Amino acid sequence: MCLPLKRKLQNTTSKRERKRIQGGRGQEQFSRKSYAGEKVWPVLTIIIILGIWQTASSTGMVPRFMLPSPIDVAKAFIIDFPLLMSNAKVTLLEAFIGLGMGVAVGFLMAVLMDRFEKMYQAFYPLIVLTQTVPTVAIAPLLVLWFGYEMLPKVILIVIVTFFPVTVSLLDGFKSADRDTVNLLRSMGASKVQIFWFVKFPGSLGQFFASLRISVSYAVVGAVIAEWLGGFSGLGVYMTRVKKAFSFDKMFAVIFLISVISLLLMGAVNLLQKKCMPWEERE
Amino acid sequence: MAELIVTDVTLSYENRHVIEDISIELHENELVCLLGASGGGKTTLFNVISGLYTPDTGNVTLNGEDITGQPGHISYMLQKDLLLPYRTIEDNVALPLLLKGEKKRSAREKVNAYFEEFGLQDTQKKYPHQLSGGMRQRAALLRTYMFSRDVALLDEPFSALDTLTKSDMHRWYLDVMDKIQLSTLFITHDIDEAILLSDRIYLLTGIPGRITDEIIIREPKPRRKDFHMSREFLEYKKRIIEKL
């Protein structure tokens, strides 16, 4: 989990860097045009897949009860809408609390490990270790220890979300430009000032890249934790409809979960634009 | 009364002497240049004067106060403009004031008073990447000036610019320096630039780098338009080339 994640983070930043380097007018127009083209293809693919799916289940190629058609799923979604929403509320609340705490913990860890080399040496391997333990494996333990309420869910989300944040921020802090740091030192800046004026703003791009990842981890983490015990939430709802073999409702809830993740990632993008106005005015 | 005195400064990196027994002075309102080949230790000397490095021996005093190894006394413009990409030009220029604990509003007001004088009008709200290299250099110089009006160190302030922009910037620089009366010590490896811009030139040569000569340019300021093509200019140039 750790390695591919790091690569993911690097990809997101390096793409942006590349864009910035290309910069020139002609290039800009070129990339905008191809961007519009980029949007057509995924939409087309989705329509085709939905079409094949619909034909497969309505012609009886796959038994209807095992693979409900997209229209069945839509119907289930509409009928169960109030129930889905009330469960989604619970899941979202857990995700937000967990994510908030995860980001806070991740930030704190990154700051401490950047500031104190010993902290880095002591904790970095341990942090990587926490990521090699599969979420699904510790979730039942957390439920056994902390019960069926919100606490085990939040703890699980904190565990899965703090890591991307710590790694990306630490990377950002450590790659602060040495000359810029020297410039501030020559102006008599303190370590804290160097942090707030150089290291922190310079890491924001990486931070948001990791936040996008953490947000989707938070939602998925909440659902997984709910599978293993709880009174409400999308995960609980999922286990219930599974026991009733309501495949259409299963699909409806899966659809809702990915919509939620997408919306949240979109929200992170908006937040990033607000927080990094200098990226806008290219 | 700004007077910077560097006495017998020696510094080595891992037992390799980079600069040795450097003694230089900078008096009030002087433009003094440090001329030398690439890799000769010029930036290293600036890092010592600015207090970023502590020399092995020797000391640095500013107006009689010993500031050896103490950053925060002298304005230092490093070899790159180093404007922070995520701050507007005005907030970049205001940086030294913010670091000294001044409130954002009053820091902005203070720096805005100088934008016109530095030829930076209408750039306040822009971000560094929206400015040309020459304009960024001006902003960096204004930031340097905002830190302290005593003494400034400029490390190759114009070396990143193309020839045309460079001569523009030279004119602008002499003009601004005349107005703000800042004592500056600047680095270059461009002989023409050294003669054109300075009152005095120190030659830093050899390995380890030592001050091997001092040349005084006796040409009144503001410089006449064709100074760079005059006989005197060529004389100075010949003298410097012989000594390097």
Ligand SMILES: Nc1ncnc2c1ncn2[C@@H]1O[C@H](COP(=O)(O)OP(=O)(O)OP(=O)(O)O)[C@@H](O)[C@H]1O
């Ligand atoms: N932090 C450092 N550690 C070790 N060696 C260094 C360090 N900084 C510079 N040097 C070496 O010291 C020598 C002098 O470097 P310095 O940057 O002072 O030269 P310079 O005169 O400013 O050159 P340039 O004109 O290219 O900027 C060089 O050989 C360089 O490799």
Ligand SMILES: [Mg+2]
């Ligand atoms: Mg140098």
